[in-house]
Amino acid sequence: xxxxxxxxxxxxxxxxxxxxxxxxxxxxxxxxxxxxxxxxxxxxxxxxxxxxxxxxxxxxxxxxxxxxxxxxxxxxxxxxxxxxxxxxxxxxxxxxxxxxxxxxxxxxxxxxxxxxxxxxxxxxxxxxxxxxxxxxxxxxxxxxxxxxxxxxxxxxxxxxxxxxxxxxxxxxxxxxxxxxxxxxxxxxxxxxxxxxxxxxxxxxxxxxxxxxxxxxxxxxxxxxxxxxxxxxxxxxxxxxxxxxxxxxxxxx
Numbered sequence: 116x117x118x119x120x121x122x123x124x125x126x127x128x129x130x131x132x133x134x135x136x137x138x139x140x141x142x143x144x145x146x147x148x149x150x151x152x153x154x155x156x157x158x159x160x161x162x163x164x165x166x167x168x169x170x171x172x173x174x175x176x177x178x179x180x181x182x183x184x185x186x187x188x189x190x191x192x193x194x195x196x197x198x199x200x201x202x203x204x205x206x207x208x209x210x211x212x213x214x215x216x217x218x219x220x221x222x223x224x225x226x227x228x229x230x231x232x233x234x235x236x237x238x239x240x241x242x243x244x245x246x247x248x249x250x251x252x253x254x255x256x257x258x259x260x261x262x263x264x265x266x267x268x269x270x271x272x273x274x275x276x277x278x279x280x281x282x283x284x285x286x287x288x289x290x291x292x293x294x295x296x297x298x299x300x301x302x303x304x305x306x307x308x309x310x311x312x313x314x315x316x317x318x319x320x321x322x323x324x325x326x327x328x329x330x331x332x333x334x335x336x337x338x339x340x341x342x343x344x345x346x347x348x349x350x351x352x353x354x355x356x357x358x359x360x361x362x363x364x365x366x367x
Contacts, residue, residue, distance in 0.1 A: 137277065138317035138366055140307070145348055145361040147327060149186035152334075152357040154179070158203030158212070158243060158287060159339035161350060166341060167225065169203035169212050176200030178212060178228055183350065186359060192228040194221070202243030202287060204250065206264060211250060213240030220267055234267035242297065244288035246310065251295060253288055257281035259295070259313070275308055277315040282306055289340040296340050303337045305351075319364060321351060329357045 154177075158169040166183040170176060176194040181187065194200045199215035209231065210223040216239055222231040242253040249270060250262035259273045275282045275297070284300035294316065295308040303325070307317035321337055328334050335354040342349055343361075352359040 135278070135314070137315045138307070140317045140319040141365045141367045142319065142321065142349075142362040143365060144324075144327070145363055148184065148350075148359045148361065150352050150356055150359040151179075151181075151186060151188060152332060152355055155335075155354045156287075156339040156352055156356070157201045159341040159350070159352065160203060160205055160244075160289070161341035161343050162205050162225075164345075166350070167203060167205060167210065168339070169200050171200045171215065173197070173199050178203070178210070178223065190228060192223075201240045202253070204243045204245045204288075206245040206247065206250070209264070211243055211245075211264075213243050213252065215239055215241070236262075236267055241300075242286050242288035244290045244295065246290050251288060251290065251310075253285040253297065255284055255286070255300065257283045257285065259285065259288075259308075273310065273313040275306070275313045275315065277306075282315060287338050287340055289342055291342045296342075298336075298338050298340060300338070301336055305337075305340065317366075321362075324351070324360055327358065327360070332357050 154170040155172045157171045160167050166181045168179045168181050174196045178192045180189040198217045201213035201215050203212050205225050210225045212221045218235050220234045239254045241255050244251050250264050252260045252262055257275050261270045263270050285297045286300040287298040289296045295310055297306045303322040305319040306315045309316050334356045337353040339352040349362050350359055
């Protein structure tokens with residue numbers, strides 16, 4: 116009897132361990148679209164059929180509305196030459212944009228890019244998304260911050276772990292069906308993260324997309340995740356990438 120109980124415990128532990136392993140995600144390319152290859156992409160969001168993008172670098176940081184089907188720039192607003200624009204998200208009637216080392220979050224009106232207000236924060240700003248109630252921010256570490264949008268105070272923090280290992284360099288973020296998707300800076304991988312416990316629940320490797328980039332190019336790291344709810348498809352791109360890719364994410 117004791118041996119049977121011990122065996123059941125071991126098998127139960129193995130099953131739990133197997134369940135805790137992140138899913139290996141795959142993808143299918145649905146369409147390839149043009150993208151401004153001069154854009155150092157920082158944030159990307161698809162909202163009600165409209166695509167918004169933020170681009171970084173000192174002296175070149177901009178906000179853009181982009182035509183999703185063609186990549187054509189519909190509207191563009193430069194940020195101050197003294198700031199390095201970072202992640203972007205739209206919640207309600209407000210567009211939020213982070214800065215890298217300037218400790219400032221800018222809030223704009225999405226339809227006009229008219230400035231509304233600013234907030235200050237400590238540390239670096241990298242990626243930004245929202246769950247409909249709170250902003251969710253990355254700073255290049257393994258920690259995500261959940262931010263109160265009224266005053267930009269931190270409501271809670273969440274450490275992202277793959278098993279027991281911290282996942283650092285969390286960059287551009289996207290909230291999709293109750294999960295957080297994050298570009299991992301300096302890689303072509305995207306992590307799917309549980310907002311409840313910070314556990315990585317899936318990995319998506321998009322290194323294969325580089326074979327489909329137009330040549331010549333100066334494409335740098337993958338960065339930029341947008342989600343179209345009506346189709347369930349993703350739109351992904353990267354820094355200085357001449358293309359965006361509409362993909363369907365699958366489980367291998």
